[in-house]
Amino acid sequence: MRIYKEFFFEAAHFLPSAPPGHPNSRVHGHSFRARITVDGEPDEETGIIVHFDELEAAVADARAALDHRMLNDVEGLAFPTLERIAMWLWDRLHNRLPGLVEIVVARDSCHEGCVYNGPPMRLAAE
Numbered sequence: 001m002r003i004y005k006e007f008f009f010e011a012a013h014f015l016p017s018a019p020p021g022h023p024n025s026r027v028h029g030h031s032f033r034a035r036i037t038v039d040g041e042p043d044e045e046t047g048i049i050v051h052f053d054e055l056e057a058a059v060a061d062a063r064a065a066l067d068h069r070m071l072n073d074v075e076g077l078a079f080p081t082l083e084r085i086a087m088w089l090w091d092r093l094h095n096r097l098p099g100l101v102e103i104v105v106a107r108d109s110c111h112e113g114c115v116y117n118g119p120p121m122r123l124a125a126e
C-alpha cells in the first residue's frame, strides 16, 4: 500500500546546457508540484503507514530549500531540470523516510513532469 504527500513551490532557473540565445538559457520561473510516495503496510494498531505529520515535516525542509529560490544557486542543482530536482529530493529525503519509493516533480502548466523511483539497485560485488 502506498501513501503520498504533495507540495508546491515557485522557483526560478535557467538551463546552462541550452544554446546561447535559447529561451531556456535565460532566467525564467515555473510553478512546480512535487509528490512524495511511501510504500508500507499500515500498523496493526494505528492503521498508519507513516503519519502524515512526519511526511509534512520531511517535505517542509525540502520545500523551504526550493521555494522562491534561484534553483541554479541551490547546492547540487547547478543543472536544475525536473530530473535533477527529483534526484535532489530523493537524496535529501530517502534517509528520513524509510519506504520512500517514488518522487514526482511536475510543471502542470506545461503538462510535463518526471517520475523517479530512486537510483538503480547495485548488484553485490562478487
Ligand SMILES: Nc1nc2c(c(=O)[nH]1)N=C([C@H](O)[C@H](O)COP(=O)(O)OP(=O)(O)OP(=O)(O)O)CN2
Binding pocket: 015, 024, 028, 029, 030, 031, 080, 081, 082, 083, 109, 110, 112
Ligand atoms: N527533459 C527535460 N527537458 C526540459 C526541461 C527539463 O526539466 N527536463 N526543462 C526545460 C525548461 O525548464 C523549460 O523552461 C521548460 O519549457 P517549456 O516546457 O517550454 O515550458 P514553458 O517555459 O513554456 O512553461 P510555462 O511555465 O508554461 O511558461 C526544457 N526542457
Ligand SMILES: [Zn+2]
Binding pocket: 013, 024, 028, 029, 030
Ligand atoms: Zn524552465
